[in-house]
Amino acid sequence: MLPALDEEVIRHRIAKRIALDFEDGAVVNLGIGIPTLVSDYLPEDVHVLLQTENGVVGAGPKPEKEDLRFIGAGGRCVSLLPGSSLVASDMSFGLIRGGHLDATVLGALEVDSSGNLANWMIPGKMVPGMGGAMDLVTGARAVYVATTHCDKKGRPKLVKECTLPLTGEKVVSVVVTEFCLMRKVDGKMTLCEIAPEVTEEELRANTTMEYDVSPDLCPMRGID
Amino acid sequence: MAHKLIKPVMSAEEAVQNVKPGSSLMVGGFNYAGVPYTLIDALVVQGTKDLHLISNDTLYANDQHPEGIGHGKLVVNGQCRKVTASHVGLNRETQRLFNEGKMELELVPQGSFVERIRCGGFGLGGVLTPTGVGTIHEEGKQVIEVDGKKYILEIPLKADVALIRGHKADRWGNLTYFGTGRNFNPAMATAADLVIAEVDTIVAEGEIDANDVVTPGMLVDILVLKGDGYYASRT
Numbered sequence: 001m002l003p004a005l006d007e008e009v010i011r012h013r014i015a016k017r018i019a020l021d022f023e024d025g026a027v028v029n030l031g032i033g034i035p036t037l038v039s040d041y042l043p044e045d046v047h048v049l050l051q052t053e054n055g056v057v058g059a060g061p062k063p064e065k066e067d068l069r070f071i072g073a074g075g076r077c078v079s080l081l082p083g084s085s086l087v088a089s090d091m092s093f094g095l096i097r098g099g100h101l102d103a104t105v106l107g108a109l110e111v112d113s114s115g116n117l118a119n120w121m122i123p124g125k126m127v128p129g130m131g132g133a134m135d136l137v138t139g140a141r142a143v144y145v146a147t148t149h150c151d152k153k154g155r156p157k158l159v160k161e162c163t164l165p166l167t168g169e170k171v172v173s174v175v176v177t178e179f180c181l182m183r184k185v186d187g188k189m190t191l192c193e194i195a196p197e198v199t200e201e202e203l204r205a206n207t208t209m210e211y212d213v214s215p216d217l218c219p220m221r222g223i224d
Numbered sequence: 225m226a227h228k229l230i231k232p233v234m235s236a237e238e239a240v241q242n243v244k245p246g247s248s249l250m251v252g253g254f255n256y257a258g259v260p261y262t263l264i265d266a267l268v269v270q271g272t273k274d275l276h277l278i279s280n281d282t283l284y285a286n287d288q289h290p291e292g293i294g295h296g297k298l299v300v301n302g303q304c305r306k307v308t309a310s311h312v313g314l315n316r317e318t319q320r321l322f323n324e325g326k327m328e329l330e331l332v333p334q335g336s337f338v339e340r341i342r343c344g345g346f347g348l349g350g351v352l353t354p355t356g357v358g359t360i361h362e363e364g365k366q367v368i369e370v371d372g373k374k375y376i377l378e379i380p381l382k383a384d385v386a387l388i389r390g391h392k393a394d395r396w397g398n399l400t401y402f403g404t405g406r407n408f409n410p411a412m413a414t415a416a417d418l419v420i421a422e423v424d425t426i427v428a429e430g431e432i433d434a435n436d437v438v439t440p441g442m443l444v445d446i447l448v449l450k451g452d453g454y455y456a457s458r459t
Binding site: 056130167 | 342358410
């Protein structure tokens with residue numbers, strides 16, 4: 001069993017670590033849940049352009065006063081930063097699919113050894129629809145997955161092979177959980193950073209995904 | 225002097241009489257923004273059934289709003305035979321009716337959804353997109369390889385009627401949009417036989433600078449001024 005961390009600690013740790021990966025000037029799409037928190041942790045000298053798939057390029061934080069004419073992709077109101085622009089859906093998805101986004105950050109139900117991602121449906125359950133997720137994972141230059149290491153029943157979410165319907169085939173670039181950062185290197189998922197609460201053996205015992213260990217394996221960055 | 229370039233301004237009730245039983249119906253909007261709320265409310269009162277609703281989402285229907293919001297009401301009111309959308313997770317009735325076999329549901333990735341509409345309106349036979357390759361969305365569709373890369377052939381979507389939402393219209397039907405209300409509206413304006421635009425204000429021709437027009441009036445058939453409903457007045 002992996003140590004149980006506080007849920008808020010987990011969420012913020014993952015978001016903070018992902019934020020460290022973004023360079024000044026990057027164009028990024030953030031999904032709902034943990035990915036939304038990433039914008040809270042961008043270093044002050046890193047200006048990132050947040051894109052929402054419904055048509056904002058340059059979205060800011062939730063405004064104090066709700067205005068339903070400015071909606072973000074998750075259905076929350078957004079503000080517009082100076083320099084932002086508003087586009088229609090065909091342009092928005094042209095930006096996404098056309099490789100104009102540096103990164104997208106999404107949640108996961110399963111990620112596997114090949115970098116396959118499943119995050120949109122569980123057969124037999126209510127099917128909400130894929131929304132823009134399939135386009136985002138196909139088109140963004142880097143796909144970041146922000147997820148807890150295991151599900152609520154303690155089963156690994158970093159699996160050998162996805163069993164749930166895929167959102168995208170071999171699309172994942174980086175996976176960040178509360179315990180590690182895995183990066184796809186030469187087509188293989190590779191453990192690059194590990195959290196102080198776990199050993200390599202413990203991590204492997206709770207990860208069915210096949211992965212290499214980076215020769216530069218280091219403590220997970222961003223943990224105070 | 226009235227002429228055909230001057231578009232009729234109608235009440236919502238009058239305008240939605242063009243929606244007939246069995247019609248395919250595009251409705252603009254993403255979540256709360258860019259939704260023709262007044263037209264939808266009139267269509268709910270009219271009660272036209274057997275519709276094929278083509279809209280990105282079906283907005284909300286939940287404990288707070290069991291009657292639904294926006295075109296979510298068309299689903300709750302049992303007026304849809306089929307829904308084509310990218311995301312329906314916020315409307316519990318869409319899911320229930322589908323699961324009980326009472327309504328057809330076609331889910332399309334959002335980028336493919338808008339491209340299918342654009343194909344419908346732009347005279348294209350389809351579009352090749354890498355989105356969905358290697359997923360269950362590929363099932364039943366043609367996969368075409370170009371330069372060694374796989375693409376799914378997505379085919380055009382058209383409709384009998386489009387209900388769209390603009391910001392400002394002039395009497396020729398030229399439209400501007402506001403905020404995130406643009407979304408699918410400009411694409412839908414090209415892809416339906418009859419386009420009804422609900423707008424915040426209607427001005428005389430020439431009062432919108434041609435540089436600001438997003439949807440040219442030639443695509444718009446009927447103008448309706450938005451009403452004072454809760455969401456119409458807040459968007």
